[in-house]
Amino acid sequence: MPSCDAIIIGGGTNGLACAARLAASGRRVTVLEAAPAMGGGASTVEFAPGYRVSGLAHLVLNLDPRVVQGMDLARHGLGYATTNLATTALSATGDHLRLDGPFGAHAPGLSEADRAAWAALRSRLLAFARVLAPFNAMAPPRIARRAGNDTLRLAKLGLGVRALGKEEFREFLRMILINVADVLEDDLTDDRLRGALAFDATLGAWLGPRSPNSLILLLNRLAGAQGALAVPQGGMGAVAGAMTRAATAAGVALRCGAKVARVLVTGDAASGVMLDTGEELHAPLVISAINPRVTFQRLVGPQHLDAGFFTRTGHIRSRGGAAKLHLALKGLPDFRGADPTTRLVIAPSVGVVENAFNAVKYAEVPDAPVMEVILPSAHGTGMAPDGCHSLSAIVQFAPHAPENPDAARAQMLEAALRQLEAHAPGLRGLILHAELLMPYDIAAKFGMEGGNWHHGELAVEQMLFLRPLPEAAQYATPLPGLWLAGAGSHPGGGISGAAGWNAADRIIKVLK
Amino acid sequence: MKDHFHTPLRQTPFHPRTSALNRLNQWGAWAGYTTALAFDDEAMEYTAIRNGASLYDLCPMVKYRITGPDAAAYLNRLTIRNAAKLSVGGVHYTVWCDDAGKVLDDGTLFRHGAEDFMLCCQERHLPWLLDSATGYEVQVREVTEEVAALSLQGPCSAAVLQAAGFDMCNLRPFRMAKLGFEGVEITISRTGFTGDLGYEIWATPAQALPLWDALMRAGAPWGIRPIGTSALNLARIEAGFIITNMDFIPADQAVREDRARSPFELSLDWMIDWEKGHFTGRRALLAEKARGSSWALVGLDIEGNVSAEGSLIYHNRKTEVGHVTAAAWSPATKRNIALAQVRRPHHTGDTLWVEVYALRELQYHKLMLRAHVTERPFFAPARRRATPPGAF
Numbered sequence: 001m002p003s004c005d006a007i008i009i010g011g012g013t014n015g016l017a018c019a020a021r022l023a024a025s026g027r028r029v030t031v032l033e034a035a036p037a038m039g040g041g042a043s044t045v046e047f048a049p050g051y052r053v054s055g056l057a058h059l060v061l062n063l064d065p066r067v068v069q070g071m072d073l074a075r076h077g078l079g080y081a082t083t084n085l086a087t088t089a090l091s092a093t094g095d096h097l098r099l100d101g102p103f104g105a106h107a108p109g110l111s112e113a114d115r116a117a118w119a120a121l122r123s124r125l126l127a128f129a130r131v132l133a134p135f136n137a138m139a140p141p142r143i144a145r146r147a148g149n150d151t152l153r154l155a156k157l158g159l160g161v162r163a164l165g166k167e168e169f170r171e172f173l174r175m176i177l178i179n180v181a182d183v184l185e186d187d188l189t190d191d192r193l194r195g196a197l198a199f200d201a202t203l204g205a206w207l208g209p210r211s212p213n214s215l216i217l218l219l220n221r222l223a224g225a226q227g228a229l230a231v232p233q234g235g236m237g238a239v240a241g242a243m244t245r246a247a248t249a250a251g252v253a254l255r256c257g258a259k260v261a262r263v264l265v266t267g268d269a270a271s272g273v274m275l276d277t278g279e280e281l282h283a284p285l286v287i288s289a290i291n292p293r294v295t296f297q298r299l300v301g302p303q304h305l306d307a308g309f310f311t312r313t314g315h316i317r318s319r320g321g322a323a324k325l326h327l328a329l330k331g332l333p334d335f336r337g338a339d340p341t342t343r344l345v346i347a348p349s350v351g352v353v354e355n356a357f358n359a360v361k362y363a364e365v366p367d368a369p370v371m372e373v374i375l376p377s378a379h380g381t382g383m384a385p386d387g388c389h390s391l392s393a394i395v396q397f398a399p400h401a402p403e404n405p406d407a408a409r410a411q412m413l414e415a416a417l418r419q420l421e422a423h424a425p426g427l428r429g430l431i432l433h434a435e436l437l438m439p440y441d442i443a444a445k446f447g448m449e450g451g452n453w454h455h456g457e458l459a460v461e462q463m464l465f466l467r468p469l470p471e472a473a474q475y476a477t478p479l480p481g482l483w484l485a486g487a488g489s490h491p492g493g494g495i496s497g498a499a500g501w502n503a504a505d506r507i508i509k510v511l512k
Numbered sequence: 513m514k515d516h517f518h519t520p521l522r523q524t525p526f527h528p529r530t531s532a533l534n535r536l537n538q539w540g541a542w543a544g545y546t547t548a549l550a551f552d553d554e555a556m557e558y559t560a561i562r563n564g565a566s567l568y569d570l571c572p573m574v575k576y577r578i579t580g581p582d583a584a585a586y587l588n589r590l591t592i593r594n595a596a597k598l599s600v601g602g603v604h605y606t607v608w609c610d611d612a613g614k615v616l617d618d619g620t621l622f623r624h625g626a627e628d629f630m631l632c633c634q635e636r637h638l639p640w641l642l643d644s645a646t647g648y649e650v651q652v653r654e655v656t657e658e659v660a661a662l663s664l665q666g667p668c669s670a671a672v673l674q675a676a677g678f679d680m681c682n683l684r685p686f687r688m689a690k691l692g693f694e695g696v697e698i699t700i701s702r703t704g705f706t707g708d709l710g711y712e713i714w715a716t717p718a719q720a721l722p723l724w725d726a727l728m729r730a731g732a733p734w735g736i737r738p739i740g741t742s743a744l745n746l747a748r749i750e751a752g753f754i755i756t757n758m759d760f761i762p763a764d765q766a767v768r769e770d771r772a773r774s775p776f777e778l779s780l781d782w783m784i785d786w787e788k789g790h791f792t793g794r795r796a797l798l799a800e801k802a803r804g805s806s807w808a809l810v811g812l813d814i815e816g817n818v819s820a821e822g823s824l825i826y827h828n829r830k831t832e833v834g835h836v837t838a839a840a841w842s843p844a845t846k847r848n849i850a851l852a853q854v855r856r857p858h859h860t861g862d863t864l865w866v867e868v869y870a871l872r873e874l875q876y877h878k879l880m881l882r883a884h885v886t887e888r889p890f891f892a893p894a895r896r897r898a899t900p901p902g903a904f
Contacts, residue, residue: 268790302647303589306611307792311643471611478795 004028004253006285006507007273009260009299010447010486012040014500015289016243016252017067018485021504022287023250024070030281031252032273034259034447038247039240041446041453042495048433050385051328053392054236056437056446056453057495058374059085059343062224063239066137067497071246078232078242081379085229086342089192090423094336097192103227107193114190121187128172129222131161136223136491136498139474139506140464148474148510177460180218181209181350191349198354199347199370203394204493206319206457208357209350213460220458224496229343231379239495263288263299263482270481273299285507286481289500290447291455292316292468292488296477304479309471316468316488317459320439320451321360323398325371325416327391328384328433332375333424340389344373346423353396360397365411369419371395388432393420400439400450409438455488464490475503476510483507521546524571525660525720529728533738540741543634543656545572550740557743561706562844565668565736567727568744570661570712574636578629580650587621587629589792590644592775594785598623603686603703607780608637613796614763614772616640617756618780620703622688630655634756640764644792660720664727665710665747667893668734670901673700673711676730680711681900694722705744707751709895734904749840749849752811752888754778759809759837759851773853774800777807807834808859811888812850815881817841818870820850826865829880833858836866844891850883859885 006022008015011033019029037043043055060080067073087104089097100106103122110118134157141149164172175183180201184194198209201218208214221227232238248254261276263286272282288295296305296313305313335344347353347370359366373393377384384390395416402408413436421428439451448455456468465473468488475483485503487493522545524530530548538549547569550557560566578587587595593606600623607618619633631641641652664672673680680700683689688701696719704710715723728736748755756762763772774797775781784797814820819841825834839850850866858864868879895902 268795302644303585304790306795307589307640307644308611311646314646 003272003281004030004283006030006287007032007281007283008287008289008485009273009295010040010289011035011038011254011256012289012486013042013239013243013495013497014486014503015040016247016500017064017071017497018287018289018500018504019252020071020243020247020250021501022507023247023252025504025508027285029252030283031247031254032258032260032275032281033254033256036256037240038244038254038256039237041448041493042236042240044235044237047326047435048328051388051390051433052235052383053326053376053390056324056442057236058231058376058392058394060230060232060236060239060495061221061228062494062496062498064137064496064498064501066501067243070501071243071250073239073242073246076242076245076249078238080230081233082231082341083228085231086339087196087229088335088338088342088344089196090335090338090344090346091192091348092422096336096338097190097196098339098342099193099196102225102229103222104193110190110193114188114193117187117189118193121183124168124171125219126222126226127164127168128175129219129226131157131164131172132219133223134160135464137502139502140467140490142465142470142474175215177213178215179210179212180214181354183215184209184350195347195349195353195370196345198350199345199372199396202353202357203372203396204322204453205459206317206321206360206452207459208354210354211357216460216463217458220492224494231374231376233380235376235383236495243497260299262301263295265300265304265479268480270479284481285483285511287483287485287503287507289486291318291449291486292472292484293318293449293456294447295484300479300482306478309469309478312469317457317462318448318450318452318455319400319457320442320448320453321357321397321400322442322451322453323395323412323416323439324437324442325391325393325395325413326435327393327431329389329391329427329430330432331387331430332378332389333391333420333427333430335424340375340378346371346373346419357397360399363399363402365399365402365408365415366397367415369395369397369412369415371416371419373420395436398438400443400452405438405440409436409441412436412438453487454493455486458492463492467492475506524569525717526569526571526662526724528721529724530569530738538740542741543572543574543636547572548738548740550742551738554740554742557737557739558746558843560735560737560739561666561708561743561747563667565664565666565672565731565734566739566743567724567731567736568663568665568739570663571656571659573632573656573661574634575654575656575659576631576638576641577653577655578631578650580627580648582648582650583627583629586645586648586650588788589648589790590641591621592785592791592793592797593783594788595621595623595629596788600625601688603688603701605783607775607783609775609793609797610763611793611796612763612772613774613793613800615760615775615778615780616762616764618754622701624699635762635765658716660715660717660723662713662723662727663704663710664713665704665706665708667709667895667902667904668731669710671904672727672731672734672736675733676726684899685897693719693726698723705751705753706747707753707889707891707896708747708893709898709901745838746840746843749838749851750842750844750889750891752851752890754809754837754851760853773807774805776800776805777809777853779809805856808854808856810852810854810859810885811890812836812852812864812866812883813886814839814848814850814866814883816879817848818868818879818881819848820866820868820881820883823866823868825852825854825883826867826880827858827863829865833864842890847890849890851888
């Protein structure tokens with residue numbers, strides 16, 4: 001006796017987006033979340049009494065418009081403290097570079113030559129991102145005959161790329177697989193700008209700016225909202241809250257604290273799930289919005305999968321290089337005059353970003369990590385006691401599997417604080433409480449393999465029809481009845497919901 | 513310093529005997545070993561297989577030992593046949609496929625115990641076997657070098673064994689027995705590659721030479737002969753058996769996309785157990801079953817007496833529809849036989865012609881010969897299955 005029409009494993013943004021979309025198609029959907037609350041990587045946590053920050057992701061940059069509108073997130077309480085968040089590329093001497101508007105639309109601090117060069121590069125990158133963006137809002141094509149590709153739509157998108165014009169199309173082909181460092185060094189001279197862009201391109205990746213194919217990650221970042229950044233009112237938990245309320249309103253049954261132990265298989269099809277309590281739930285449709293490697297390796301197991309496919313699911317690369325730093329501060333730190341309501345980026349040059357990546361290749365902690373700092377308390381009330389401040393930073397690069405995890409965490413915290421102190425003298429004296437989540441802490445807390453927040457590295461060889469693996473790239477898996485809907489699938493992670501929405505679209509199309 | 517590269521081909525434990533007997537000095541490479549192609553007279557060697565007793569060095573055959581509580585479950589996921597149904601002491605022929613349902617290799621599976629199997633095959637597959645073992649409580653180990661094996665084939669093979677002190681009268685086909693030889697255990701299975709009465713003897717390298725001597729001594733009254741691969745190949749064609757990398761290419765070695773073959777395309781689908789649960793390639797094979805296959809492996813009876821080895825096959829003398837993978841004039845059946853891959857649906861009709869290039873005094877003559885699809889095996893004497901075996 002089926003408990004519902006579809007069971008969704010994982011109540012992160014993708015699970016919730018998928019649930020809402022499927023519920024709207026008339027299906028009875030149950031979402032099972034292992035954690036005590038829905039939202040996954042979108043959360044607001046009180047990490048010290050009175051001090052609140054976004055628990056993992058801390059900016060909105062690629063929330064899928066289909067999700068925002070389809071789930072009517074504004075009506076369900078999603079508001080923004082700041083939109084079009086400006087960026088300050090910090091300088092240790094106080095010679096900061098402020099980038100206003102989406103993707104640094106205005107950068108008056110640049111030299112005249114660089115201003116023109118940046119305007120040209122920026123508009124070119126945004127144009128590339130614009131023609132790539134629609135691919136994120138559909139199931140990736142499959143290179144095979146009779147694969148159910150949306151040929152007409154693909155042809156249109158292909159034409160869109162071609163419509164860049166002869167010159168720009170040639171540039172597109174030249175640049176699409178290039179490394180970001182080459183592009184920045186070819187076109188720009190300002191180290192602050194080059195450093196900040198190199199940082200953005202490699203944020204959340206296991207790549208340095210000189211690693212091959214790193215530019216495409218910057219384009220992918222821009223594909224969401226053309227580079228516009230926003231801080232939600234109340235932190236990222238507000239996104240989770242709005243999505244949870246929207247899903248509930250759509251009739252989705254949500255269960256927290258329900259950890260799935262395995263996927264049940266009857267005949268040759270997924271027929272439900274068993275929780276770690278032994279409780280069984282049955283449904284003809286089981287959708288995993290959690291990590292694909294975990295889904296196949298632990299929830300399904302080898303006995304229901306072909307040996308080649310099963311082996312490759314174990315080889316999905318998923319190294320995380322980002323650590324998350326939370327500080328409770330008894331006063332406002334002074335980043336040598338930088339505006340605390342901007343995004344503060346410490347990445348003084350391409351070389352510094354690359355050097356920070358070098359260390360993690362050898363499972364070591366870098367001496368001078370690079371980071372993106374947000375002061376949530378500067379954007380709204382309720383994030384810290386009066387007069388006090390909370391600080392949230394994504395610090396790169398952190399080793400995902402060091403020899404001694406505790407020692408590496410302590411070393412990473414010290415290196416991060418040293419960097420912060422260098423840019424905001426006296427900051428260390430303001431610290432009441434510090435928390436640092438290393439990639440392995442993120443892995444344990446959020447179920448992200450290797451601490452990679454895309455649930456599988458976002459890199460060319462794991463993108464589009466290769467994500468997470470060719471046989472499962474269109475959300476259906478080789479096991480009939482089991483589908484994927486998480487960030488491990490196309491188009492990847494971030495607080496987006498795109499993968500979940502695409503998966504639901506695909507399910508509705510295939511199972512109509 | 514490793515110096516293995518000085519010895520591109522290794523010698524089997526029987527080499528001291530086989531090299532002394534190899535009067536033609538004809539050697540070939542097989543899975544990294546030097547093996548005899550013929551000893552002194554290929555025709556006499558073939559005759560020994562069909563009319564007396566023959567001894568063949570089987571050591572290069574690749575062997576894996578698969579042990580552990582999940583051994584049967586592991587093999588059921590690996591192979592298309594039901595390994596759980598194989599009883600202890602039994603042997604069966606089997607096949608395993610990749611995810612796409614294309615054959616990686618065929619082989620024989622020996623069940624030594626509830627949790628103890630030996631898999632014998634032509635090609636090496638350790639990476640695939642180990643990958644397949646993830647998640648199973650099972651140990652997979654290549655034991656090729658730890659086993660010295662001989663194949664004793666021919667109508668008189670049971671009598672030779674009896675004379676050597678091994679009473680195998682009650683051993684049925686595809687069963688094996690363990691017995692003592694000079695104080696150490698050996699295994700004798702009623703299996704072989706000739707389609708005739710025959711046995712395979714599995715010993716250790718240390719037992720190899722005494723075992724060879726004992727069998728040659730015991731077999732002398734029946735005219736036992738060591739045989740090379742050429743004579744065996746003729747016998748196996750008559751038996752209709754296929755060989756990996758001769759009659760089909762393993763899917764993992766095929767470079768060209770259209771070269772790999774499924775069990776349906778090798779006419780081995782009779783082994784598939786659809787009810788045993790999932791196995792690697794099952795979903796692809798189910799889809800192929802519904803869709804239909806492209807190829808068939810068939811036996812051909814070709815007019816005349818010129819061997820059609822390597823020939824192309826035509827439909828109505830015009831359209832190319834396949835090729836011969838093995839062929840021979842069969843002394844036992846007095847027919848010109850062949851194994852062939854033929855595109856469906858031409859494998860059933862009676863429209864096939866074989867284009868043979870016959871070499872006559874350094875000059876090729878092109879022959880277009882009529883070929884009829886025929887039952888395999890071409891040669892299947894009742895004595896191969898009789899238990900107890902007839903007294904020849």
